[in-house]
Amino acid sequence: xxxxxxxxxxxxxxxxxxxxxxxxxxxxxxxxxxxxxxxxxxxxxxxxxxxxxxxxxxxxxxxxxxxxxxxxxxxxxxxxxxxxxxxxxxxxxxxxxxxxxxxxxxxxxxxxxxxxxxxxxxxxxxxxxxxxxxxxxxxxxxxxxxxxxxxxxxxxxxxxxxxxxxxxxxxxxxxxxxxxxxxxxxxxxxxxxxxxxxxxxxxxxxxxxxxxxxxxxxxxxxxxxxxxxxxxxxxxxxxxxxxxxxxxxxxxxxxxxxxxxxxxxxxxxxxxxxxxxxxxxxxxxxxxxxxxxxxxxxxxxxxxxxxxxxxxxxxxxxxxxxxxxxxxxxxxxxxxxxxxxxxxxxxxxxxxxxxxxxxxxxxxxxxxxxxxxxxxxxxxxxxxxxxxxxxxxxxxxxxxxxxxxxxxxxxxxxxxxxxxxxxxxxxxxxxxxxxxxxxxxxxxxxxxxxxxxxxxxxxxxxxxxxxxxxxxxxxxxxxxxxxxxxxxxxxxxxxxxxxxxxxxxxxxxxxxxxxxxxx
Amino acid sequence: xxxxxxxxxxxxxxxxxxxxxxxxxxxxxxxxxxxxxxxxxxxxxxxxxxxxxxxxxxxxxxxxxxxxxxxxxxxxxxxxxxxxxxxxxxxxxxxxxxxxxxxxxxxxxxxxxxxxxxxxxxxxxxxxxxxxxxxxxxxxxxxxxxxxxxxxxxxxxxxxxxxxxxxxxxxxxxxxxxxxxxxxxxxxxxxxxxxxxxxxxxxxxxxxxxxxxxxxxxxxxxxxxxxxxxxxxxxxxxxxxxxxxxxxxxxxxxxxxxxxxxxxxxxxxxxxxxxxxxxxxxxxxxxxxxxxxxxxxxxxxxxxxxxxxxxxxxxxxxxxxxxxxxxxxxxxxxxxxxxxxxxxxxxxxxxxxxxxxxxxxxxxxxxxxxxxxxxxxxxxx
Numbered sequence: 001x002x003x004x005x006x007x008x009x010x011x012x013x014x015x016x017x018x019x020x021x022x023x024x025x026x027x028x029x030x031x032x033x034x035x036x037x038x039x040x041x042x043x044x045x046x047x048x049x050x051x052x053x054x055x056x057x058x059x060x061x062x063x064x065x066x067x068x069x070x071x072x073x074x075x076x077x078x079x080x081x082x083x084x085x086x087x088x089x090x091x092x093x094x095x096x097x098x099x100x101x102x103x104x105x106x107x108x109x110x111x112x113x114x115x116x117x118x119x120x121x122x123x124x125x126x127x128x129x130x131x132x133x134x135x136x137x138x139x140x141x142x143x144x145x146x147x148x149x150x151x152x153x154x155x156x157x158x159x160x161x162x163x164x165x166x167x168x169x170x171x172x173x174x175x176x177x178x179x180x181x182x183x184x185x186x187x188x189x190x191x192x193x194x195x196x197x198x199x200x201x202x203x204x205x206x207x208x209x210x211x212x213x214x215x216x217x218x219x220x221x222x223x224x225x226x227x228x229x230x231x232x233x234x235x236x237x238x239x240x241x242x243x244x245x246x247x248x249x250x251x252x253x254x255x256x257x258x259x260x261x262x263x264x265x266x267x268x269x270x271x272x273x274x275x276x277x278x279x280x281x282x283x284x285x286x287x288x289x290x291x292x293x294x295x296x297x298x299x300x301x302x303x304x305x306x307x308x309x310x311x312x313x314x315x316x317x318x319x320x321x322x323x324x325x326x327x328x329x330x331x332x333x334x335x336x337x338x339x340x341x342x343x344x345x346x347x348x349x350x351x352x353x354x355x356x357x358x359x360x361x362x363x364x365x366x367x368x369x370x371x372x373x374x375x376x377x378x379x380x381x382x383x384x385x386x387x388x389x390x391x392x393x394x395x396x397x398x399x400x401x402x403x404x405x406x407x408x409x410x411x412x413x414x415x416x417x418x419x420x421x422x423x424x425x426x427x428x429x430x431x432x433x434x435x436x437x438x439x440x441x442x443x444x445x446x447x448x449x450x451x452x453x454x455x456x457x458x459x460x461x462x463x464x465x466x467x468x469x470x471x472x473x474x475x476x477x478x479x480x481x482x483x484x485x486x487x488x489x490x491x492x493x494x495x496x497x498x499x500x501x502x503x504x505x506x507x508x509x510x511x512x513x514x515x516x517x518x519x
Numbered sequence: 520x521x522x523x524x525x526x527x528x529x530x531x532x533x534x535x536x537x538x539x540x541x542x543x544x545x546x547x548x549x550x551x552x553x554x555x556x557x558x559x560x561x562x563x564x565x566x567x568x569x570x571x572x573x574x575x576x577x578x579x580x581x582x583x584x585x586x587x588x589x590x591x592x593x594x595x596x597x598x599x600x601x602x603x604x605x606x607x608x609x610x611x612x613x614x615x616x617x618x619x620x621x622x623x624x625x626x627x628x629x630x631x632x633x634x635x636x637x638x639x640x641x642x643x644x645x646x647x648x649x650x651x652x653x654x655x656x657x658x659x660x661x662x663x664x665x666x667x668x669x670x671x672x673x674x675x676x677x678x679x680x681x682x683x684x685x686x687x688x689x690x691x692x693x694x695x696x697x698x699x700x701x702x703x704x705x706x707x708x709x710x711x712x713x714x715x716x717x718x719x720x721x722x723x724x725x726x727x728x729x730x731x732x733x734x735x736x737x738x739x740x741x742x743x744x745x746x747x748x749x750x751x752x753x754x755x756x757x758x759x760x761x762x763x764x765x766x767x768x769x770x771x772x773x774x775x776x777x778x779x780x781x782x783x784x785x786x787x788x789x790x791x792x793x794x795x796x797x798x799x800x801x802x803x804x805x806x807x808x809x810x811x812x813x814x815x816x817x818x819x820x821x822x823x824x825x826x827x828x829x830x831x832x833x834x835x836x837x838x839x840x841x842x843x844x845x846x847x848x849x850x851x852x853x854x855x856x857x858x859x860x861x862x863x864x865x866x867x868x869x870x871x872x873x874x875x876x877x878x879x880x881x882x883x884x885x886x887x888x889x890x891x892x893x894x895x896x897x898x899x900x
Contacts, residue, residue: 064898065622071575072618075582076611079600082589083608086601087678091671093593094854101590102865104583109872112575113879119898120572125882133879164855168668168679169593171855347674354672386674478601479678484687488608495612499619502630509628519896 009474011485012084015492017459019076021452022496026070028451031145031192032199032234033063034138038131039226045131050518055219057122058515059203060134062507064119069503073496084485088466088476095161095172096151099179103147111140122519145195146188153184155467156458157252163379165356165372170470183248187458190241193234194451197414200231201447204421206511208440211431216514221425228422235415242411243305249461250306250314251329253468255393256461258317259400261302264291266315266325271297272305273405278398285317285394317394337381339390342469346384349375383465386475395463403456410450417443523761525859526849527831529591532866534826536584537655538819541704543577544651545715545811546570548708550617550644553637556716556728561890563637564625564899569719569888570712571621571900576876578618590862594666594852595837598680602664603654603688610650617643621900648708652701653691658829659751659773660696661838662688666845683841696754699747706740711818714801714811721887730801733810737798752777757835759848766835766846776828783831787824793817 037059044052078100082089089097117125117133125133154160160177161170172178204227207220249257257263262278263270264285276295283289300310307314307328315336319325323338337345352374359368387393421440424430430437462468466476520528549570557563589596600607616639623629624636663683670679684690691697713732716725756772759765769775777784797813830836835846853859893899 061898065626068619068622071578072615075578075614075618078582078585078589079607079611082585082596082600083604084601086597086680087671089589089601090593090597090668090679093589093596094858097586097590097593097596097854098858098862101583101586101862104579104586105865105869105872108579108582109876112579113876116572116575116883117879120883122897124885129882167855168671172858172861175861350672350674354669357669357672386677475674475677477678478604479681480601480604480687481685484604491612495615498630499615502619502623502628505628505630506623506626507628509626513627517896 008480008482008485009477011482011489012477012480013473015084015485015489016077016080018489018492018496019073019080020455020459022500023070023073023077024452024455025448025500026066026073027141027145028195028198028448029066029202030063030070030141031138031195032197032230033059033066033202034141034199035196036199036203036223036226036230037063038135038138039230040223041131041134045127051218052222054515054518055222057518058219059223060118061510062202062206065503065506065510067115069499072499076492084478084480085466085476086478088471090169091471091476092158092161092170092467094169095154095158095178098172098175099147099151099154103144107140107144107147109140111137111144114140142192145192149188149191150179150181150184152458153181153187154178155465156187156462157181157183157248158467158470163375163382165353165375166360168353168357182244183252186241186244186248190238190245191454193238193241194454196234197231197238197411198447198451200227200234200418201414201443203227204231204418205441205444208421208430208437209511210514212434212437212441214431217431219515221428221430224421224425224430228418228425231414232418232422235411235418239411239415246305247308253462254315254327255317255320255395256400256457257306258315258320259395259397259461260404260457261314262291262397262401263302263314263316264318266313266319268303268311268313269300270302270306270312270314271299272301273401274298276401276405278401280398284391285321291397317397321390321393339384339393342381342384343387343390345378345381346387348385349378349382350385352378379470381469383467383470383472383475386472387464388474392464392472395461400457400461403453403460407450407453407457410446410453413446414443414450520860520863522856522859523850525856525863526853528863529587529853529859530830530836530849531823531827532869533584533587533591534823534830535819536580536587537826538821538823540577540580540584541707541822542711542815542818543573543580544648544704544708545711545815546574546577547617547644547648547712548705548710549712549715550640551648551705552709552712552716552729552732553640553644556713556725556732558724558728561893562722562725564893565720565722565725565888565890566716567621567624567637567640567900568893569716572883574617574621578614581614591854591859592847592849592852593854594680595847598664598666598847598852599657599662599837601678601680602682603657603662603691604682605686606650606654606688606691610647610654613643613647613650616640617647624900644708645705648705649698649701650692652704653694653697654688655704656694656697656700656747657691658826658836659700659754659756659838660691660694661757661840661846663690663841664839664845665842666839666847696747696750699743699750703740703744703747706736706743707818710736710740710798711811711814714797714814717801718808718811719884719887721889730805733798733801737802757838757843757846759833759835759846759850761833761850764848764851766838766843766848768843772834773828776832776834779832780827783824783827786820787828790817790820790822790824794821 040056114133114136160174164171207223210216210220274296277293279293303312304310321339323336327336352371356371464472557566620636620639668679713729716729752774755768755770758769794814794817797810800807801810835848837847839845
């Protein structure tokens, strides 16, 4: 593979994005709806009211339909690290592989063991065993999210590792830094809570449809009470953890933050865009074209959210490329390097590694130590040595900007929707508000759009890095012909789309049919 | 713990997962018997529901097998998955089809119809079994790859593992030794599935057809597996020097491994004995229904040992046919000592995982599946 041959990289990225986005259609519903059915079954267990059992079994059926396809897409993601990103798999497999293995041992087996009891065990095991199985299924799913999200967070904020020039890879030195880094904790909580929003929005939307059709009022009201409360909690916690995520992005991935806000020229008292339309004529970061056609800002908010002070300087894309500004990380001050300087340092690091290997081969230990010291000095910019052109260091701004603002807007929308529907259900008036019921139904696709947008911000916003500053995508990809990846991409796209249509078809039939008798 | 000991421990865990996976492939084996044992729609539904309660275990074991290989031997993950791309992709396609088929098959609005999802189960059964066997055969027959870690210092060509031909793993399907193992796995999975049906279903017609299938599949399995074993044990194998790391082609390497690791030999023979006993009793005693437990444990033991002779005793577990020195060993392909230690601590929880799996399995299987149950309300595939 030639580093300038971006078609292989683009196709590999497209395939991974396709799989990840399809996978993420199903996972958040598992995480959110899983907790909701667990709460419902707990109420059945506590009260002995068979209506709760009927309600639980109805939502469980929908949960099951969704779960299977989530499993199908999940297996591909794991193996694609090897099939399409083989160099990455070696370079950081020592760190990245461990969470995946632990995920299998601790989480997947829990999930797969107890889901069988959950579906088939109603009349085979005791009530308490069944309830425990339902909770353990969703705990297993959530634990699974913990491990894979910790691994993802590590890619954004590589910590707890060192590069070993003898093995030519990064090696883990601190497991807890990988698992419990502030980025990992925020990513896990933010993502899982966003899954709660999806589950709650689904439950709310389907129940609203029943109310519009004037059927299953009791089931709908009971479901909405749980969904609204749980959804509001999810939305509130998502906002809270989102704030933490934004602060970390500002410090660790400032280019992503600049893209999220379409900020080209940095400033103090930077405002946050409340509404904006980007100027499509702007092609490069250093042209003179204004980045916005229309923009309404909330003054000082971006500085405040990023650095906890309204007067803080938030660097823009141009500043990050040109360097020279003072940056603050955890209280320490430093002058930012330009991208040219980082690329020079990256090349020096790669050269030092090459020289180190040669010195070792020649048994010239003192020289090897000199090269090793050079490598260590410049290693934090190692990935820049693979960058063919500094323009590739800027992620696609429009995609990241719009995805971020769609996510934020919908997040606020859901806070309001859950609050309002919860209140009206409590007052026994929701079924009369047909307009709101329609909005609740519309909330189902919007919840997914919100959730997928979050992933677009996280993943597209960090391009071109597969591991922040250490490895770009074009150094991580497998040695394959683009045509091979194109074929598998098309096959996956067709297969996943067909299966998605099938799933939606089954879901709609089941919802139209409504709950069955208790079994 | 000593680094070499950790590497051996993790190859043992990989081998054990491999053994468990091959045992759990009875789900796929059962899928291939769908129309041979199930002649009516209700019989097919009974078979699918009996298998459907276990398909997640097979899936999870496959995923964990992959995850453990990634974590413990990342160079294998990088080299084999990135190199034998098409072989692994075909396997993955077979498994995507399975995951949805159970759940979607009988549901209204499923777009493709019941028969299509049953066809998917057949693809997963036939394709998944044979291809997984073929991919496993490469642990003995080798792969056409070159590993050069120094490529990392070349910004224009930083990929360290490359495959030597444009077929990217499809060529392994043309290898007779791989086919012998692929077909062995196929017939073994069907043999185990028939015994699993005998253990789990209480419908006389299904039981009698399952007993016939035990015979029909035992014979080709024995012939093919012995052929594979004979071929493998007496072929030259890649041995490596643990000090220099140099790999040398050594005559009768795998045979020597068995002899030089007597405990592995004992477990291997015990596994074979259990498998043969479970199968023979099932054939000879019509009232005997617990054959799956004997055959299943025998399978786990025998396959685990097969993996052990591929990687232990200074053997390159993934030989390179393009460049012998690129062959992967548990020493040169493993994660660091720190990572293996962390994961070893985590692995201490495995007995607990095994215990709850056993409890849940027992709870669900305590009453055999019947046609009457298929007509009751409740979750069904």
